[in-house]
Amino acid sequence: MTVRIRADLDQLPAYVAGRTVAGSLKLASNEVSAGPLPSVTEAIARAAGEVHRYPDMGATRLTDALATRLDVDPARIAVGCGSVGLCEQLVQITCTTEDSVVYPWRSFEAYPIMSHIVGATQIQVPLTAEHALDLDAMAAAITPDTRLVFVCSPNNPTGPAVRRAELERFLDSVRSDVLVVLDEAYREFVTDPDVPDGVELAARYDNVLVLRTFSKAYGLAGLRIGYAIGPAHVAEALRKVCVPFSVNAVGQAAALASLDAQDELRARCAAIASERVRVRDELLALGFEVPETQANFVWLPLGDRAAEFSEHCLTERVVVRAFAGSGVRITIGDTGENDTLLAAAKTFHPAG
Numbered sequence: 001m002t003v004r005i006r007a008d009l010d011q012l013p014a015y016v017a018g019r020t021v022a023g024s025l026k027l028a029s030n031e032v033s034a035g036p037l038p039s040v041t042e043a044i045a046r047a048a049g050e051v052h053r054y055p056d057m058g059a060t061r062l063t064d065a066l067a068t069r070l071d072v073d074p075a076r077i078a079v080g081c082g083s084v085g086l087c088e089q090l091v092q093i094t095c096t097t098e099d100s101v102v103y104p105w106r107s108f109e110a111y112p113i114m115s116h117i118v119g120a121t122q123i124q125v126p127l128t129a130e131h132a133l134d135l136d137a138m139a140a141a142i143t144p145d146t147r148l149v150f151v152c153s154p155n156n157p158t159g160p161a162v163r164r165a166e167l168e169r170f171l172d173s174v175r176s177d178v179l180v181v182l183d184e185a186y187r188e189f190v191t192d193p194d195v196p197d198g199v200e201l202a203a204r205y206d207n208v209l210v211l212r213t214f215s216k217a218y219g220l221a222g223l224r225i226g227y228a229i230g231p232a233h234v235a236e237a238l239r240k241v242c243v244p245f246s247v248n249a250v251g252q253a254a255a256l257a258s259l260d261a262q263d264e265l266r267a268r269c270a271a272i273a274s275e276r277v278r279v280r281d282e283l284l285a286l287g288f289e290v291p292e293t294q295a296n297f298v299w300l301p302l303g304d305r306a307a308e309f310s311e312h313c314l315t316e317r318v319v320v321r322a323f324a325g326s327g328v329r330i331t332i333g334d335t336g337e338n339d340t341l342l343a344a345a346k347t348f349h350p351a352g
């Protein structure tokens with residue numbers, strides 16, 4: 001006899017983390033290569049000296065600072081162990097095995113994993129031919145059992161963001177008892193003025209919750225801090241199911257200090273956005289298909305040649321993220337890193 005675990009976990013897809021290869025440049029996890037914002041490093045060192053104490057379980061100071069900065073009631077904010085932790089909590093608080101979750105596919109790989117864990121039915125809605133979310137198809141896919149919809153904008157791993165008119169039309173059509181989660185992990189990199197601010201939409205729609213993170217633009221991926229802004233009763237439920245103390249103290253201190261470094265953040269994001277244009281233009285000129293992107297990555301829909309491209313990059317000491325049979329996601333780095341990637345791409349022939 002052996003200890004029994006749930007048989008259905010055999011079908012649980014694995015979360016695949018971007019590889020780290022010694023001596024190679026990692027452009028595989030949408031991290032910023034510049035590290036934490038310069039003024040935040042000191043706050044991290046200070047907080048590190050206090051790690052024998054449990055963290056503030058309610059992340060009170062961070063919540064209050066976010067509330068002030070974003071002009072929302074702190075009761076509408078929940079801080080989580082990364083926004084992926086909040087994705088899990090969102091499925092937990094909305095769904096049982098009787099319910100369904102609607103999300104675009106391909107999109108963030110945590111959506112199927114978290115939905116599977118609670119046993120919810122998964123309704124995956126294919127992207128458009130331009131690799132963007134198909135909100136009309138997503139609206140049509142919602143059933144009476146649907147409790148949760150993920151809208152990933154910009155979409156990981158493909159890049160396009162949803163524009164205001166289309167998103168508002170979608171939100172107007174969704175039943176008010178369905179929670180719509182706008183996953184804005186890459187919001188800080190958006191430059192298109194037609195892409196709405198999710199926080200503003202969450203203020204106007206009673207069933208909208210926006211998810212953000214300190215992992216990407218703020219450069220704190222290793223410290224695991226994400227946050228949600230939505231209806232107060234949803235935020236309260238998120239806090240209820242949070243693993244106690246999973247939002248760590250060093251992360252809270254770093255996130256708090258980061259909020260005071262908005263000038264540094266803006267400069268960093270502007271540089272990445274301009275590199276994004278350059279990298280995309282050069283890849284297009286090399287003959288690659290590259291969907292429009294508003295995030296800190298580009299997507300190459302190489303289909304069956306995705307693995308071949310990533311292996312080719314690896315021989316050139318660049319680690320990218322391949323999604324077998326589908327495409328390759330490449331993080332935008334600094335100018336030198338992007339030059340290294342482009343040099344590798346030049347010696348690969350997209351047409352075969």
Ligand code: PMP
Nearest residue numbers: 082083084108156185213215226
């Ligand atoms: N949402 C999206 C769309 C993401 O791409 C990611 C990270 N890959 C996350 C959420 C989770 O980020 P974190 O848990 O580091 O906040």
